[in-house]
Amino acid sequence: MKVTGYRSRTTAHDWGRLIGDANGVMPRTRTDVPVLILETDVGLEGVGLGPHGDVERVFGAVDGADPRAAPALYDRMLNQVFKTGHAGATFGTVGALDMALWDLKAKAADEPLWRTVGAADRFVPGYASGLDIALDDDALARLYERFAERGFTAAKLKGGHDVERDRRRLETVREILGHNTSRPALMVDANEAWNRAQAVRFVTALERTVDLTWVEEPVRRWDAAGLAAVRHGVRAAVATGENLTGLEQFRPLLDADAVDVVQVGSVWGITHFLRTAAVAHGRDLPVSPVAYHANPLAAAAAAVPNHLSCEVQDFTWPIGLTVDQEIADGGIVLGDRPGLGIEVDEQRLAPTRAPRSATGPHVRPDRAGLRLVPDP
Structure with a gap:
């Protein structure tokens, strides 16, 4: 072939x-x-x-x-x-x-990819992650009620602007997931929006009433010293790595003891995930796949001994794709379709790519990390 x-x-x-x-x-x-x-x-x-x-x-x-x-x-x-x-x-x-x-x-x-890479179990534990910063309180509750109905006991919320708003939202989700467990795992993702002092102050304020499992990307992805400072300044674990493009970019963070949960972006491929997971395992650190695109790393995650939890952002698939997965029991149940389990109906795909938006989460604000007080 x-x-x-x-x-x-x-x-x-x-x-x-x-x-x-x-x-x-x-x-x-x-x-x-x-x-x-x-x-x-x-x-x-x-x-x-x-x-x-x-x-x-x-x-x-x-x-x-x-x-x-x-x-x-x-x-x-x-x-x-x-x-x-x-x-x-x-x-x-x-x-x-x-x-x-x-x-x-x-x-x-x-055979399905999870078999090819050596997994013994088709189930991949996950956590709910709704990319939810734009939702009002009612819409947030409705979204995480849907996750709770599918058995999720952990959730990651987008935050970083207003500590009291983030606290209220985390407490809302804690109550919703509390129907499935007495101790929901709650995480907050700042997407590199803070400097190290802001991160420690913000997370410390949240931790007065919320038991955070981890804080994600509190400072810039490459800031090993900053991540280490945050790690030692808060109770929550520090998670990062989804935007690191190459195994060598993890080395400074690992050498500085700056990360507790090693994350890998879903679009960087299977080999990168497997190698990053092996390096993390050598440091007794857990690994967690991040982002969506039909959860392509889930099959590889099922095979590594240090997989912690896979980010689950939605329940449906991109237009024209059918994916042999079920979102249930608080995670991803992989199917038996050979390969990744993704079938493409090219007749239903968009004929052209939409122009890149000049605004959105992929554009870093000019004053990110440079504000004396968080934005309301």
Whole structure:
């Protein structure tokens, strides 16, 4: 079997609500989902999800190769771009290609990916995460009631502007999830909106009444000293890593003892997740996949010994995709469809990519981390 080509498509996910974080809110309820389809000479096709704008530059590393050598091809892709670097958008392209290669590897074996990577159990524990900063209190409660109905006992809320608003919202979700457990796990995600002093003050204020399991990305992703300062200044664990584009970017954080929960973004590929999980395991640290795009890392998460919990952001799938997963029992139940379990109906995909919004959570505000008091 050889890789012979690719097709790049775009679809959308309709959240049915506005989503965002401390940096901003998306202007529409639909967001783009890039889809990469790898073709082979035997008719099998592999699916990768996530931005892949550098695919023309990177594809040569896998063209003509047997996709069953996915880990080796991952290194070949990194080698292909080593002079210019693989961080950022290029790493997303590597991740999408890697995901599609693993999808093909499992399809060639006629088994679901969770079997291919060695998992014994199809269930992946998860936590609820509604990207909910734009929701008013009533809408927030309705959303997390839906998560509670599916058995969730843990939730992560977006916050970081107003400590009293965040406290009220966390207490609301604590009460809702309290129907499933006497001690819900509650997390808050600041998405790099604070400096280290702000982070300690904000989290310490919350912790007067709320037992936080972790605080996520309290300061900039690369600020090892800042993350370590926050870690030693609050009771909650510090979680970070979803925006680190390469295994080497974790090294300063781990050396500084700056992270308690090692996170991995869902769009960076299967190989990156497996390697990051192994490095974290060597430090006795748990690993947690972050973000959505049909939960492609869930299959790999089922196979690693130090998986903690997988972020679950919604109950439905992008338009034109059917995904062999069930959101139930407080997590993800993986199916038996070969590969990632994702089928693509290209007739239903969006024909063109929507223009990139100039506002939203992907745009860092000018005064982020530079405010004397949080924004109301």
